[in-house]
Amino acid sequence: MALTGDLLIGGATRHGTAGDIHGLDAATGEKLEPAFGAAGPDDLEKACALAAEAFPIFRETDLEARAVFLETIAQNIMDIGDELVQRCVTETGLPQARVEGERGRTVGQLRLFAATVREGSFLEARIDPAMPDRKPMPRVDLRLRNVAVGPVAVFGASNFPLAFSVAGGDTASALAAGCPVVVKAHSAHPGTSELVGKAVQKAVKDCGLHEGVFSMLFGSGRVIGQGLVADPRIKAVGFTGSRSGGTALMATAAARSEPIPVYAEMSSINPVVLLGGALAARGEAIGKAFVGSLTMGAGQFCTNPGLILAIDGEGLESFVKGASAALGEAPAATMLTPGIHEAYCEGVKRLDGHSQVQKLAEGKVGEKFQGQAALFSTKAADFLANPELQEEVFGSTSLIVRCADEAELQKVLGSVEGQLTIALHMEEGDHDDARKLLPVLEEKAGRILVNGFGTGVEVAPAMVHGGPFPATSDGRSTSVGTLAIARFLRPVSYQDMPDALLPKALQEANPLNVPRRIDGKLG
């Protein structure tokens, strides 16, 4: 399929006229063809108008039809075949195996949401039957279900060109909820976006849905991104990206005459706590495994382990030894964009030049746009005194914080901002220490994991990929896993509504056969 560089506005394609956007070959920095036409205000207007038009129809699609739609998107993405993988590899510099894996994750995610839609628990159907004889007042008949919030703006992420972009987790969960989606494609992988966008557009047509269910725009964050969030027809936002980008969208959403929720997944350094027993038993091995997680995907994961906490001593030295040796062998890897590479180099330089930070080890030097992994160390007291050491360096760099004792370790944990993940490495003898840490870990992170690293986020019902600010804008939510659908729903209650007018999920005969809570009890 030849790329056209067109915007996808409902069922139509149109070449944007507000400037040209080019993908770049991540490895060389060279411009890729074709030029993608940036959207202007008219394109934004049209996409939002279509989404608003589609909304009342799409949100009431049969669950089965909606599930089939999600599965059709998945199939259409697979049907693009190798062209998608190749374009994505070129635009992002990610290895082919990673891109193929991410494609599998993306279509798996769509299929998981299809299953979630069919199962129907997300509707949260509740029925409190009338009690006409209750004293002193009769009780009315009350029935509750979730409805979709409205059209959703989704921002493609640079670091997940498939799984968190055009048809990624935000789009999949919003569509599953019954919300039309307007995507702002990430300018770092426009060709990948066009291919996937057309697969979604085709699925809308294949399934006979209203064309406004999906649109995709190229354009600048300042104009099209902010414009989308400000548009009164948009009712929620899904975003994965930088802290500055996410907080800018939060500010715009809060300043609307009708404020809307922004689900921004932004900034996390994912502390890894190494307990004494684990360090004594296998410090060197943990160090080696850590480098595997640190350098995976050039460290460009939201869950990259950017902070290591441990009590100083022999055990930590064996970890450093293992990590340093592994790092010395770690090849440099092409980063997603020249801009990300530059920011990474600056971040490393800042750490390297910090008077309270020592460099422990480095990975291999690489080509022009490749990131060189690095491991630094500082003392807990210095970490506490220098809040800038908490700032995320996006890439494969990590900082060891050497604590004098358990109290200092607690203090450092208490000082870190909200996180997506915190990992604990432990042996059975460490359980008492771990137990003391758990309360603060639960307050700080959305996911706590044992003897592993945060990279590798399972798409599953019990996953939380979210966490207190600034890990996400809204720590009550997850952007990965089936619970992500809850972000795009709101409850509506029906009182004394005749059965014939009730939505199917709440009709007496339960024609959709969805789980329902009757009088507070699960049926």
Add this chain to the structure above:
Amino acid sequence: MALTGDLLIGGATRHGTAGDIHGLDAATGEKLEPAFGAAGPDDLEKACALAAEAFPIFRETDLEARAVFLETIAQNIMDIGDELVQRCVTETGLPQARVEGERGRTVGQLRLFAATVREGSFLEARIDPAMPDRKPMPRVDLRLRNVAVGPVAVFGASNFPLAFSVAGGDTASALAAGCPVVVKAHSAHPGTSELVGKAVQKAVKDCGLHEGVFSMLFGSGRVIGQGLVADPRIKAVGFTGSRSGGTALMATAAARSEPIPVYAEMSSINPVVLLGGALAARGEAIGKAFVGSLTMGAGQFCTNPGLILAIDGEGLESFVKGASAALGEAPAATMLTPGIHEAYCEGVKRLDGHSQVQKLAEGKVGEKFQGQAALFSTKAADFLANPELQEEVFGSTSLIVRCADEAELQKVLGSVEGQLTIALHMEEGDHDDARKLLPVLEEKAGRILVNGFGTGVEVAPAMVHGGPFPATSDGRSTSVGTLAIARFLRPVSYQDMPDALLPKALQEANPLNVPRRIDGKLG
């Protein structure tokens, strides 16, 4: 019990020194004794520090212990006896029967949340067992539960001195979730607040909980209210009050270095749609019933019917006839505060003086601080052209909007802001018309009710007392009913955590016996 006018800070009492606050006799405007000492920054600091200290302990209380605590609060409130009712009647001007009813609702609410806590579904426990043999990658063991978000600031409401104040719905649901609560008592009923506050404080002691679980402050909204929302230890806010008050808190919360959710229930005019068949069959009777809802509690309900929509004609005239006759007999009623009374009179005057609005009927003239009910009428075209006619007039005034036809009725509904409730009056012959309206009603309101009025909010699992902005700040939530607990929870996921370290709700043996979703399926 003699009132002291003291702040309740944890287990202690202290007389605030930042100025005096007096309750007023609502009927006469006379100052009531004693003086209540307003809190200063030190009191705020102490209350928040205690709440933060209590949080990690309180959020992990046994479900049974937490349920007993809620029931103890309920019992302690009942044990105050008639003193509470009398003081509340004096401070609010509400009739004794209403205050007694509201007390019943308040303790019923606490007991319902106790049952909700015991049942355990609110924990949303999910378990995805490990699959060590899965290809290409083994699956980790993942378990999810909800945890409390942290200390919550609750603002007492003027119009529900018991059910939405010191131990009202926000406090009950926050405590049920495991969040310590710092209440800013409403200055309109400080004596009622002290009595209830001491009942809660005593329950904390009776149950042997950390004293920081509950504090109550008197003070100004600008200093103590905004100060609470800005305090970094406060993690969520519950508020019922004016649109200006709610949006001011939202702005403060959004401007924090760690933004937090504000659940503000603010402004709703609760449209009532009268369909043709219903008007033809019983227009006059609906008019009479409407006046009952309109004048209940001097119209001081969030769900008061402030807007009537119908297609102009004979049927509507019979409604007007019934309503006018009933209104003529409606006695004036003392309003909650002189300030609310003054704002009501101004609102009525604004409508009365509006060139596109006609006065149809009035209630009886009353005493000094009593509100006189009123019914106005305007044409749909004028309503659409004058957005100020949508502004809530808090009290027993309503505006009939006469529509030329179905299309105009749809247009008016499309133009109204988010609402708590929308009511439909209909006969079977109106079903087709109702079906066409339902999509817009679902987009505009949290509760849709048939052949009734929004006043009288059942506290039940299927209740939604919330709605799109500006009805509430967050239309994804409800402040009444068991689902209100969800506002104060966030999910945490545990990966490969040894059973001995898992929270009880997620341990293999399910010692709490809570409902759990295993591999996505309800157990």
